[in-house]
Amino acid sequence: MSKKPLDENKRQFCRAYLDSLDAQRAAADCGAEDGWALLAQKDVQRCLAQAREYAGQSVGMEDILRRLCQIAFSRPNDAVALACGAANDAIPDLDLMAVSEFKYKDGAAEVKFADRVRALQVLGELLSSDRTDDSTAAEFFQALQESAGGFDGSAESG
Numbered sequence: 001m002s003k004k005p006l007d008e009n010k011r012q013f014c015r016a017y018l019d020s021l022d023a024q025r026a027a028a029d030c031g032a033e034d035g036w037a038l039l040a041q042k043d044v045q046r047c048l049a050q051a052r053e054y055a056g057q058s059v060g061m062e063d064i065l066r067r068l069c070q071i072a073f074s075r076p077n078d079a080v081a082l083a084c085g086a087a088n089d090a091i092p093d094l095d096l097m098a099v100s101e102f103k104y105k106d107g108a109a110e111v112k113f114a115d116r117v118r119a120l121q122v123l124g125e126l127l128s129s130d131r132t133d134d135s136t137a138a139e140f141f142q143a144l145q146e147s148a149g150g151f152d153g154s155a156e157s158g
Helices: 008-020 023-029 035-040 040-058 061-073 078-082 088-093 116-128 134-146
Strands: 099-104 108-113
Touching: 008 023, 008 035, 008 040, 023 035, 035 040, 078 099, 078 108, 088 116
Parallel strands: none
Antiparallel strands: 099 108
């Protein structure tokens, strides 16, 4: 039995989901109502798996270095504007690369920024290293996880 190709709306959902990792936002981008229901569909899961496999094969050291540079050299201006309520209308266009976590409750904002010193350390190690083994990438991803505070998607009380 042959698998039928993914329709354009589902393909658009997959692209949007991989870009944002937000099921509801991706659903809204493609005109669907329930992103979680789309994520549960086998054909969508298959499409996402293929895209992730391709992305894993196509991400190179230059991509890692570029992203690390964005974290290390990003400016907090947009995050501060958002926290102060000055940029609410422009949220999708803000550069929040410096932010590892943002919470807003009862009129108060809490912003946690990425550890830029650690990002610079890892960037320096990657640039000065002629190692080509997997330990460099593992160290990078460990630093990235530490800078995000081990964020697992669950809300913290604070």
